[in-house]
Amino acid sequence: xxxxxxxxxxxxxxxxxxxxxxxxxxxxxxxxxxxxxxxxxxxxxxxxxxxxxxxxxxxxxxxxxxxxxxxxxxxxxxxxxxxxxxxxxxxxxxxxxxxxxxxxxxxxxxxxxxxxxxxxxxxxxxxxxxxxxxxxxxxxxxxxxxxxxxxxxxxxxxxxxxxxxxxxxxxxxxxxxxxxxxxxxxxxxxxxxxxxxxxxxxxxxxxxxxxxxxxxxxxxxxxxxxxxxxxxxxxxxxxxxxxxxxxxxxxxxxxxxxxxxxxxxxxxxxxxxxxxxxxxxxxxxxxxxxxxxxxxxxxxxxxxxxxxxxxxxxxxxxxxxxxx
Amino acid sequence: xxxxxxxxxxxxxxxxxxxxxxxxxxxxxxxxxxxxxxxxxxxxxxxxxxxxxxxxxxxxxxxxxxxxxxxxxxxxxxxxxxxxxxxxxxxxxxxxxxxxxxxxxxxxxxxxxxxxxxxxxxxxxxxxxxxxxxxxxxxxxxxxxxxxxxxxxxxxxxxxxxxxxxxxxxxxxxxxxxxxxxxxxxxxxxxxxxxxxxxxxxxxxxxxxxxxxxxxxxxxxxxxxxxxxxxxxxxxxxxxxxxxxxxxxxxxxxxxxxxxxxxxxxxxxxxxxxxxxxxxxxxxxxxxxxxxxxxxxxxxxxxxxxxxxxxxxxxxxxxxxxxx
Numbered sequence: 167x168x169x170x171x172x173x174x175x176x177x178x179x180x181x182x183x184x185x186x187x188x189x190x191x192x193x194x195x196x197x198x199x200x201x202x203x204x205x206x207x208x209x210x211x212x213x214x215x216x217x218x219x220x221x222x223x224x225x226x227x228x229x230x231x232x233x234x235x236x237x238x239x240x241x242x243x244x245x246x247x248x249x250x251x252x253x254x255x256x257x258x259x260x261x262x263x264x265x266x267x268x269x270x271x272x273x274x275x276x277x278x279x280x281x282x283x284x285x286x287x288x289x290x291x292x293x294x295x296x297x298x299x300x301x302x303x304x305x306x307x308x309x310x311x312x313x314x315x316x317x318x319x320x321x322x323x324x325x326x327x328x329x330x331x332x333x334x335x336x337x338x339x340x341x342x343x344x345x346x347x348x349x350x351x352x353x354x355x356x357x358x359x360x361x362x363x364x365x366x367x368x369x370x371x372x373x374x375x376x377x378x379x380x381x382x383x384x385x386x387x388x389x390x391x392x393x394x395x396x397x398x399x400x401x402x403x404x405x406x407x408x409x410x411x412x413x414x415x416x417x418x419x420x421x422x423x424x425x426x427x428x429x430x431x432x433x434x435x436x437x438x439x440x441x442x443x444x445x446x447x448x449x450x451x452x453x454x455x456x457x458x459x460x461x462x463x464x465x466x467x468x469x470x471x472x473x474x475x476x477x478x479x480x481x482x483x484x485x486x487x488x489x490x
Numbered sequence: 491x492x493x494x495x496x497x498x499x500x501x502x503x504x505x506x507x508x509x510x511x512x513x514x515x516x517x518x519x520x521x522x523x524x525x526x527x528x529x530x531x532x533x534x535x536x537x538x539x540x541x542x543x544x545x546x547x548x549x550x551x552x553x554x555x556x557x558x559x560x561x562x563x564x565x566x567x568x569x570x571x572x573x574x575x576x577x578x579x580x581x582x583x584x585x586x587x588x589x590x591x592x593x594x595x596x597x598x599x600x601x602x603x604x605x606x607x608x609x610x611x612x613x614x615x616x617x618x619x620x621x622x623x624x625x626x627x628x629x630x631x632x633x634x635x636x637x638x639x640x641x642x643x644x645x646x647x648x649x650x651x652x653x654x655x656x657x658x659x660x661x662x663x664x665x666x667x668x669x670x671x672x673x674x675x676x677x678x679x680x681x682x683x684x685x686x687x688x689x690x691x692x693x694x695x696x697x698x699x700x701x702x703x704x705x706x707x708x709x710x711x712x713x714x715x716x717x718x719x720x721x722x723x724x725x726x727x728x729x730x731x732x733x734x735x736x737x738x739x740x741x742x743x744x745x746x747x748x749x750x751x752x753x754x755x756x757x758x759x760x761x762x763x764x765x766x767x768x769x770x771x772x773x774x775x776x777x778x779x780x781x782x783x784x785x786x787x788x789x790x791x792x793x794x795x796x797x798x799x800x801x802x803x804x805x806x807x808x809x810x811x812x813x814x
Contacts, residue, residue, distance in 0.1 A: 237675055237677045237679070237680065238677050238679060239679065240679050241679075302737060313674055316674060316681070316682045317682050317683050348726065350637055350640060350721070350722055350725040350726070350729075351561055353561045353562050355561070355562060355563065355564050355565075356561065357640070357722070358640045358641050358720075358722040359641050361722070381725075381729050381733075382725065382726040382727070382728070382729035382730040382733065383729035383730065383732055383733030383736075384733060385730060385733070386737075387733075396682075397674070398674055398681075398682045398685075398723060399722060399723055399726050401674040401705075401706065402672065402674070402706040402723050402726045402727050402730070403706070403726050403727075403730045404706070405674075405705050405706035405707035406706040406707065406709060406726070406727045406730035406731050406734070407730050407733075407734045408707055409705075409706065409707030409708060409709070409711075409731075410730070410731045410734035410735055410738075411734055411738060412707075413626060413710075414734075414735060414738045414739075414761055414765070415738075417760075417761060417764065418757055418761075421757060421760055422757075429753065430754070430757050433742055433745060433746075433754050433757060436741075436745055437738055437741060437742070440741065441738070
């Protein structure tokens, strides 16, 4: 069969356990006959799941790993002490296997970033993790960094702006993506030390269509296509957005029950579908030689199907992540 | 008449203009016969509004100021170049007038903070601005700093934790308020450099009921009573929360119209009422000798009525802000 695509999946890191990740993998395998999978993790557990789920064994390769880097680990230490952690072996395999089009992992963002720097570097580029979120205007906003680069410099943020511009240009066909800078006010005088320094760099770079500071309340308004931020603040905006959407939806459900108005469940369902950011699958690592998608820790099996399909889409666009 | 309370109002800084602030002031004056107002700003404009609104002139004092510190100003420079800006004259008056119970201002947070340090200092305490937000559990979460202390040290954040604890203990009667630290993960290993350092300080301070890191998604869940953060990240969480709530409510209105289901407007109204954080009035400056409430830039006349009433409530609790 032509056009075989190998997707690597790290089975660890999901809140729902490795079995749920493999369930997602099985959906991807069943839906796409041209897909081969390389599953990285506990071999016995993987074999058990493969049998239970009746997966096509001839299209599954297993790389055994008994180690895992968790959110409790200090990343810098774990990176050296757990060289055979599933996430690192998975990234290594992505680098070595010429047929592999990408990797899915719900593992630790910091570990993914360090593994990427080691195995998939692009000279002079610091990778970052971008979240692509539906905007109020109906398009998409690429926020980067979304939670992996926690302590950054203004020069890092400047390079994130360039990565985001190229990504939105290549994947969404936006000729001159609008670049915004997350701040605590729209005025150029607003921001912490990092943001003020970055503001200057973005103004000076005439290759960027810099539209200025953007407040957290308008992060995904569509005011910009690319929202530049350090991973700490970006993570706050993303999680506060998700948390608030969930909270209002829960309010509607409660209100509906309390007032005996089941018709309001329709609006809860509509919003739940629209704001289920986790079903969008996750965030994408930019600035490396092959794509990695960082799945949410609370991903379910459908997230792995969706993100697997994102990798298949990316594979159609050969310029993405290449030739930077 | 006994029990006269003087409230000072800076008429500048509101997006809706000084006339709207004075309209709010007139509501406060009409509703509370024991209230006197000191309005600080353009004297001619104030006199014109007083006549137009038929306000009780004998209960209004005017301090003329033709200068204003805006969000476009560099605060450090403006503080020295515009010593007669309305916000600074208002804080000075609060310090001098023994009958004044507090100040309302929609002005620049940074200017309010610098003015507070100059005119209302408490020895050795760095003031901060706290937002008090309704929590999912039905209580209140005090987030500090909410957007005034943008660049901070871990020692600053530690002192904010203490200010927040005392505030929630005194105003809400919580014996041992739960202190949380805003981070990008609940694990103690998560956070930027500032957060990791602060985490250690909060663990070590046995006078604090420190419950650990809190993610942006659970900022106002009720997991903690006091949420400690630098003003930059805190501002992101607050604004992302407000922006997302607004966005979902707008979605409901649109869905209702599009599908010709006017009954859904009931749920939009319910949520609008519940999540109109601006009607709560604003954020309160802690760590100074007399209370200042920083009103939202987009406050309306009712916000000034509400925050004025907050000051009246505070005035009943003599221990608040005193004797630290």
